[in-house]
Amino acid sequence: MDERSTGLILRVYPLTETSLIVHWLTPDAGRIATVAKGARRPKSPFLGKLDLYFLADFAFYRSRRSELHTLKEVRLRETHRALREDLACLQQAAYCACLIDKKTENETPLPGPYELLLGLLVQLTRHPPQALTIFAFEMKLLQLLGLRPDFRKATLSDGGRQILEKLLVAEWPLLARLKPSEAQNTELGQYLHDFLIFNLGKVHRSREGALSFVHSKTQSSNRDGRATHENRTA
Numbered sequence: 001m002d003e004r005s006t007g008l009i010l011r012v013y014p015l016t017e018t019s020l021i022v023h024w025l026t027p028d029a030g031r032i033a034t035v036a037k038g039a040r041r042p043k044s045p046f047l048g049k050l051d052l053y054f055l056a057d058f059a060f061y062r063s064r065r066s067e068l069h070t071l072k073e074v075r076l077r078e079t080h081r082a083l084r085e086d087l088a089c090l091q092q093a094a095y096c097a098c099l100i101d102k103k104t105e106n107e108t109p110l111p112g113p114y115e116l117l118l119g120l121l122v123q124l125t126r127h128p129p130q131a132l133t134i135f136a137f138e139m140k141l142l143q144l145l146g147l148r149p150d151f152r153k154a155t156l157s158d159g160g161r162q163i164l165e166k167l168l169v170a171e172w173p174l175l176a177r178l179k180p181s182e183a184q185n186t187e188l189g190q191y192l193h194d195f196l197i198f199n200l201g202k203v204h205r206s207r208e209g210a211l212s213f214v215h216s217k218t219q220s221s222n223r224d225g226r227a228t229h230e231n232r233t234a
Contacts, residue, residue: 002059002060002061002072002073003029003059003060003061003062004057004058004059004060005024005026005027005028005029005032005057005058005060006026006027006055006056006057006058006077007024007025007026007029007032007055007056007058007114008024008025008026008053008054008055008097008114008117008118008121009022009023009024009050009051009052009053009054009056010023010024010025010031010052010097010100010101011023011052011101012050012051012052014040015035017040018037018038018039018040018041019035019036019037019038019039019040020035020036020039020040020046020050021033021034021035021036021068022034022035022036022050022071023101024058025097025100025101025110025113025114025117026110026114027109027110027111027114027115028109028111029107029109030104030105030106030107030108030109030110031100031101031104031105031106031107031108031110032060032067032069032106032107033067033068033069033106034058034060034068034069034070034071035068035069035070035071036050036071036074037070037071039071045073045074046071046074049074049076050074051079052093052094052097053079053080053083053093053097053121054076054078054079054080055076055077055078055079055080055118055121056074056075056076056077057074057075057077058071058072058073058074058075059071059072059073060072067106067107080093080121080122080124080125081125082124082125082126083121083124083125086124086129088129088210089124089125089129091129091206091209091210092120092124092129092133092134092210093120093121093124094206094210095134095204095206095207095209095210096117096120096134096137096141096210097117098204098206099137099138099141099204100113100116100117100141102204103141103145103200112144113141113144116137116140116141116144119172120133120137120172122172123172123173123175126173127175127176130175131185131188131189131211132163132167132175132178132180132185132188133175134207134210134211135164135167135188135189135192136167136170136172136175138192138196139164139167139168139192140167140168142195142196142199143168147199147200148168149164149195151164151165154191156187156191157184157187159180159184160184160187160188160191163178163180163184163188164188164191166178189211193207
């Protein structure tokens with residue numbers, strides 16, 4: 001019997017010359033892997049429906065022999081196209097998806113992580129990427145995993161502690177109202193880096209890229225802004 005779910009695509013890669021393996025994050029079935037037979041053929045019904053971070057309703061036939069199930073049908077709901085127009089946004093989405101992929105179990109209901117990643121993707125498509133987005137995702141995921149930091153024991157500045165406390169409870173759109181200084185971003189980034197290593201064993205290498213892209217864009221924007229101001233006042 002076919003099963004149905006709604007999910008976000010976490011990974012897509014070739015299985016054969018004509019088929020793809022698609023990894024999904026769903027609220028009810030958790031993380032599952034499906035094979036899309038014939039998806040690489042020009043006239044496949046899956047054509048244009050299977051790509052990173054697509055949100056879709058889908059049907060699959062559950063295998064009794066392995067954790068690789070057969071994808072039967074896909075109906076797109078959202079492609080998050082704006083992610084593909086900004087490399088920094090795509091880098092941040094990739095890191096957060098990887099963090100969920102590495103720290104959750106296969107085929108276990110994951111309503112919290114699913115809603116968290118979906119909220120992040122919407123945030124990235126509507127607002128410029130910032131380091132605070134990564135910090136908020138990490139804080140919220142740690143809380144879902146039962147690893148919420150105890151700020152009373154942390155060597156943080158009062159401002160840094162207040163920001164982290166707000167990240168735990170703030171809805172995504174409210175992040176735009178928080179304006180940490182560069183020094184606070186550095187402090188929060190290092191604190192969470194150390195906390196992730198202590199509790200999860202390591203930090204994925206893509207984290208540095210997700211934050212460095214934002215830092216580079218901020219520096220470039222600041223330089224452009226200064227240059228424009230200098231040109232206007234020359």
